[in-house]
Amino acid sequence: MTKKKTISKWRRLDNTANIFPVIASESMSQVFRVSVTLKKEVRPELLQQALEDILPHISNFRVRLRRGLFWYYFEENTKIPVVQKETRYPCRYIDPYSNRQFLFRVTYYERRINLEMFHGLTDGMGAADFLKALTCRYLQLAEGKEGVEFSGDEKPMFHKFFVEDSYLKNYQNIPHRSYSSRPAYRLEGHYLPVGISQILHIYADLKDLKKVCHGHGVSITKYLAAVVIWSIWQEYLEGKAWDQPVVLNLPINLRAFFGSDTMANFFAVTMIGCLFKEPDMDFDHLLGIVSRQMDRKIAKKRLEECISYNVSNEKKWYLRVTPLVIKSIVLKLVFRLKDRAYTMTLSNIGPVSVDERYQDEIERFHVIIGVSRRQPVKCTVCSYGEEVVITFASVFSDNHLQRGFMDKLHEDGISLRVEGNDPSAARKRDMYPRVRKVLVRQKGGEAKASRMVKRVGRTGGTIARGTKEYLGGDRDLKEELKRRLHV
Numbered sequence: 001m002t003k004k005k006t007i008s009k010w011r012r013l014d015n016t017a018n019i020f021p022v023i024a025s026e027s028m029s030q031v032f033r034v035s036v037t038l039k040k041e042v043r044p045e046l047l048q049q050a051l052e053d054i055l056p057h058i059s060n061f062r063v064r065l066r067r068g069l070f071w072y073y074f075e076e077n078t079k080i081p082v083v084q085k086e087t088r089y090p091c092r093y094i095d096p097y098s099n100r101q102f103l104f105r106v107t108y109y110e111r112r113i114n115l116e117m118f119h120g121l122t123d124g125m126g127a128a129d130f131l132k133a134l135t136c137r138y139l140q141l142a143e144g145k146e147g148v149e150f151s152g153d154e155k156p157m158f159h160k161f162f163v164e165d166s167y168l169k170n171y172q173n174i175p176h177r178s179y180s181s182r183p184a185y186r187l188e189g190h191y192l193p194v195g196i197s198q199i200l201h202i203y204a205d206l207k208d209l210k211k212v213c214h215g216h217g218v219s220i221t222k223y224l225a226a227v228v229i230w231s232i233w234q235e236y237l238e239g240k241a242w243d244q245p246v247v248l249n250l251p252i253n254l255r256a257f258f259g260s261d262t263m264a265n266f267f268a269v270t271m272i273g274c275l276f277k278e279p280d281m282d283f284d285h286l287l288g289i290v291s292r293q294m295d296r297k298i299a300k301k302r303l304e305e306c307i308s309y310n311v312s313n314e315k316k317w318y319l320r321v322t323p324l325v326i327k328s329i330v331l332k333l334v335f336r337l338k339d340r341a342y343t344m345t346l347s348n349i350g351p352v353s354v355d356e357r358y359q360d361e362i363e364r365f366h367v368i369i370g371v372s373r374r375q376p377v378k379c380t381v382c383s384y385g386e387e388v389v390i391t392f393a394s395v396f397s398d399n400h401l402q403r404g405f406m407d408k409l410h411e412d413g414i415s416l417r418v419e420g421n422d423p424s425a426a427r428k429r430d431m432y433p434r435v436r437k438v439l440v441r442q443k444g445g446e447a448k449a450s451r452m453v454k455r456v457g458r459t460g461g462t463i464a465r466g467t468k469e470y471l472g473g474d475r476d477l478k479e480e481l482k483r484r485l486h487v
Contacts, residue, residue: 009076010066013120014264015167015310020120021065021072021096022331027194028372029093034127035114036135037363042108043142048083050138051106055080058130060163060263061121064101070324072120077101086114087433089196089421091370091393094118106134109433111363113138119265124349124367125253126263131365132354139358166260167311176309180271183340184247187236187376189396197371199432200402200420202390203364208414209388216284218291221348221381224390225250225272225294226287228346228379231404233276233286240279247273249342250294253349254307257300268306270297271342283408339374348381364389371395 013021024030055062063074079100086109094116099105103118104127115131122130192198213223225248232246233239254266272293274286296302313319319327352365367380368391377394392402406416421432 011063011074011163012165013072013074014163014165014262014266015314016265016267017120018071018314019331019335020118022328023335024093024118024120026093028374029091029370030119031091031094031116031370032119032124032127033090033114033116033366033368033370034124034131035112035366035368036131037112037366038135038139039111039361039363040142041111042113042138044083044085044108046141047106047108047113047134047138050134050141051083052080053137053141054133058133061104061130063103063121065096065103065118065120068324070320070322070327072324074121081106083108085109085433086112090114090199090368091116091197092195104130109431112366112431122263123251123253123265123267124347125255126265128349128352128365129263132352135362136355136358139361163264164260164262165264166254166258166262166266167307169260170254170258170304170307171311172304172308173312174304174308176305176312178309179269179338180341181337183244184273184343185232185237185242185244186340187232187343187396187401189376189398191373191376192395192397194373196395198392198394198396198399198421199368200392200394200399200418201366201431202392202402202406202409203417203419204388204390204409204414206383206386206388212412212414216287218287220388221250221346222291222294223287224348224379224381225346226283226290227405227408228344229272229274229290230283230286231401231408232343233274235400235404237276240276242276245273245275247271247342249345251345251347252298252303254303257303268303268310270294270302270306272297273343336374345369345375345378346381347379351383359385366391368393377401 020030059076062077064077066073066075077100079102081100081102081104083106086107094103094105096103103121105114105116107114107116113131113135115127115134117127117130209220209223213220216223218226228248229246233242237246248271250270250272251267252270254268255261258266260266272290274289322330347367347369349367354362362384364387365382365384366389367382369378369380371378371393373395376396377392380391380393382389390405392399392405394402406418409416419431
């Protein structure tokens, strides 16, 4: 009896995703988290069952990362991911050869379900849809509903769980401009050990925030972007004139502009900032600068130019035929050049909605983006119901930027509540597990980290098994070459 050859499904990474496998490492994970807090404690056995139930509907997430001759690519992963209790800091590096080779992880802690995602797989909107589907199925099981039956708003949710490269679909060969590489002001401070981050969640009343924004005649994103820039200027530059601009890296969801429902990455980034030439600038003047920049840059024509620039580079024949090992070196250099053009990231995924049947079972959502010493502070925003959650992730031991940000919101009449972790303390927090006390790494000095993350690479045993499969006919060598060479 002849053995049936294994032919796994595979697909290319989208245009934006190509950079993430190249730059991802333990020190710069390129992982973000979307989490949901329920009103009852999570039952891990039901969460595991819910994850297994939705797996057939999210096949585009059931992949592993493979290295080809010219590009990385995704290959079908037939293993089953395992839900685990959260015991570490958020947004740690996801090693593509561990975690059963999945590029996401599902964890839980008390009443919270966490979905951590490698950015090469999807963006914030795709991860939010994944988490909502998982949460809805979990709540069904908690109610005693057996079997995989999705109805109402859940069916269209799964119907749109498909992947296309919307960058290529919406590409136009039009004149475009490259991203700025002018150095922006860089945040400095006392670093925590690698892999450890300080998380601060700020809860604001949506009505209060809308009232303030309405008074200024701007959107919530414009207002918060201006407050972040203002806080950096006041806390780091002490309100003085400076020769480098304070610049925010602002991701823009392109789906609404181009009518796409892809679950792959489909976003663009724009730089919003201010060069403080005069020390007497007031907040209203800064808000006007930010508002006009966003109106000018977040327009479909400018976004089309951004897509054109990104895709045109991928289409260049000499880049297509360049081996991945050389591409990786070049892409890392380009990333370092562009990375210095902004001070920090602000990402607002907007309101998160769920099926009306489950609204009373859910308390709130959170979003966290992984940070590194090259990108030391990042801020995310989301809302659920009448509450806005603003989250700062930082690799610094101090939080004076966050305090300045909150002081400005208080000054404008917005009531706030704060929650988070404390990496320098060994006591348990309500939201996060107890992790061993760590030492702060001073600039120019060394200190021991409390935990070390071992990087697991491809082992000799894995190579031996692969060779045996080829020789035994269990894997198709031609199909494997097709995937790796992208032909």
